[in-house]
Amino acid sequence: MSAVVFGVSLSPSLSLVQRVFSINHPSLAAKQQLLHTANKEEKSIATAAGKSRQERWSLAGATALVTGGSKGIGHAIVEELAGLGARVHTCSRNAAEMEESHRRWAEKGLTAITVSVCDVGVRGDRERLMAVVKDTLDDKLDILVNNAGMLIFKPATEYTAEEYAQVMATNLESCFHLCQLAHPLLAAGDGGGGSVVHISSIASVIGYPWEALYSTTKGGLNQLTRSLAAEWAHDRIRVNCVAPGVIKTDMVKDVPVTNLELKNYD
Ligand SMILES: NC(=O)c1ccc[n+]([C@@H]2O[C@H](COP(=O)([O-])OP(=O)(O)OC[C@H]3O[C@@H](n4cnc5c(N)ncnc54)[C@H](OP(=O)(O)O)[C@@H]3O)[C@@H](O)[C@H]2O)c1
Numbered sequence: 001m002s003a004v005v006f007g008v009s010l011s012p013s014l015s016l017v018q019r020v021f022s023i024n025h026p027s028l029a030a031k032q033q034l035l036h037t038a039n040k041e042e043k044s045i046a047t048a049a050g051k052s053r054q055e056r057w058s059l060a061g062a063t064a065l066v067t068g069g070s071k072g073i074g075h076a077i078v079e080e081l082a083g084l085g086a087r088v089h090t091c092s093r094n095a096a097e098m099e100e101s102h103r104r105w106a107e108k109g110l111t112a113i114t115v116s117v118c119d120v121g122v123r124g125d126r127e128r129l130m131a132v133v134k135d136t137l138d139d140k141l142d143i144l145v146n147n148a149g150m151l152i153f154k155p156a157t158e159y160t161a162e163e164y165a166q167v168m169a170t171n172l173e174s175c176f177h178l179c180q181l182a183h184p185l186l187a188a189g190d191g192g193g194g195s196v197v198h199i200s201s202i203a204s205v206i207g208y209p210w211e212a213l214y215s216t217t218k219g220g221l222n223q224l225t226r227s228l229a230a231e232w233a234h235d236r237i238r239v240n241c242v243a244p245g246v247i248k249t250d251m252v253k254d255v256p257v258t259n260l261e262l263k264n265y266d
Pocket of ligand 1: 067068069070071072073074091092093094097118119120121147148149150170199200201202243244245246247248249250251252
């Protein structure tokens with residue numbers, strides 16, 4: 001796995017080689033040997049399966065569902081996947097914002113993006129969303145990104161039962177249920193099978209005041225990722241999780257800087 005990261009994600013330039021090597025192998029001869037090996041690796045990867053790097057990173061022909069794409073991180077994910085050639089469906093609760101995003105994407109030439117309105121915290125909405133996805137993407141789904149999420153920032157003692165239910169349903173139950181609904185399509189994908197990406201949070205592993213519910217859902221999402229990855233490997237479905245630190249989006253706009261250490265991210 002680390003060999004793949006080294007060869008594909010990081011270009012084996014001299015500076016990188018020197019940087020890596022200076023930690024482990026101080027001699028010049030050893031550095032030159034590593035560069036030689038890296039160049040050979042680069043060549044063999046460049047011709048892997050007879051495809052160029054650009055072709056290997058293309059998502060042309062792939063289909064994706066990204067929840068919560070009207071703004072923030074989900075919006076960027078939609079744009080990136082569509083920019084790489086995938087057909088992408090996304091949703092949010094606010095129809096006007098979703099349509100506005102759709103219009104701006106079309107202006108940028110990203111015409112393979114479709115949108116719909118869905119509250120992922122509601123079971124019936126999730127079922128309708130998957131029906132729309134099947135219809136729009138011709139019964140084909142290669143990538144599911146469970147991104148939509150919410151944060152209610154308050155002391156643990158003050159959450160109501162309704163707030164507890166809403167945060168759980170939006171951040172955790174929705175991911176589990178959408179995985180269930182997507183499983184037949186993800187397993188049916190040709191080639192390498194499907195891919196699920198969960199957007200967790202650094203708060204899944206660190207305790208922050210006033211984020212008890214949010215953190216609990218994200219911790220659950222991490223474990224859901226591990227469990228499904230183990231269970232669905234047989235179906236050739238990869239399940240992974242990204243746990244970002246603080247990113248300036250609407251979600252955190254009312255959270256005090258001291259709580260999120262935003263001062264480090266200006
Ligand atoms: N920003 C950060 O610092 C940070 C750090 C780590 C992880 N994350 C995670 O990253 C993900 C995206 O967060 P963000 O910062 O991009 O938030 P954001 O800017 O508030 O965007 C959230 C997106 O999800 C949608 N959404 C929220 N609740 C939904 C629901 N019930 N049904 C359907 N769509 C819903 C929102 O649209 P509507 O409200 O119109 O529905 C919006 O499109 C979340 O899972 C969050 O926990 C964020």
